[in-house]
Amino acid sequence: MIIDCHGHYTTAPGELQKFRDAQIAGLKDSSLAAPSDKLNISDDQIRASLEGAQLKLQRERGTDLTIFSPRASAMAHHIGNEATSLKWTRICNDLIHRVCTLYPENFVGVCQLPQSPGVAPVNSSAELERCVKELGFIGCNLNPDPSGGHWNSPPLTDRHWYPLYEKMVELDVPAMVHVSSSCNPNFHATGAHYINADTTAFMQFLTSDLFNDFPTLRFIIPHGGGAVPFHWGRYRGLAQDLKRPPLEELLLKNVFLDTCVYHLPGIELLTKVIPIDNILFGSEMVGAVRGIDPRTGHYYDDTKRYIDALPLSAADKKKIFEDNARRVYPRLANKLDAVKAAKR
């Protein structure tokens, strides 16, 4: 089985964005506020939005299941206040739930959190619990920078975040560390802000004792871990200089990287320096880079091709494609069993 741990609903019907536009307009002029919290989107519209995109690409590329979440760049936690974020988040998560209900063999849900700058992360716990317990989601996306590029929240390792981690541990769900759009013109969202955040989160974990406090807490750092694999020697050396334990001991039981790296040499490096047990297959399709590489004739984000081309054992490839995801997302097993039982 091939599990893609990183997919977003980037092709949602236009009504979703219309709701968001109205919500944002309503922040400036309350007479323009969105009239309803209910989205007027039919099941057929949802099917049409996926059939020619994510589902078609799953079939063409030979992947089975996508761990699916709302469009990350649209989370935009910096817009409005906590109530704005909560309303938008619930609407996005409910839509993911409808996708997963229509296509239980193809998608399993991961939620957006209703974060907001300056608001305690524990305030996201109720929505996380709703998504896991009521909607059957298996994880969340956690934005380390709800300000959208100004980085004025405490580091992920600060006690500020601990009450939310307690809820994650209680529910036994991991978080993908995932920023959203950037409102700081210095940082292009997908080209700089995302990759900076991945690298930043890793270094925060390296300098802290977070995983002593939460031995079972798990994070996926997406986009291949940002700059981390390329600079693995720097991080090993920094840990050594800082008198930290070796990285295997310090964080590799808790931190995992995906394979959203869009060329073969990058994936080769990733799998050479990061233990195979810490790598989860991901493509982030349809997402950050949508074109075809003229040098290969294939989509940049068809990351399965790169892994297929590696000289790894079948057992190692199975770890990347399936086993590691099952370990990091323990709730996945129940979902897959339920799908199997429904087919019988």
Ligand SMILES: [Zn+2]
């Ligand atoms: Zn993403």
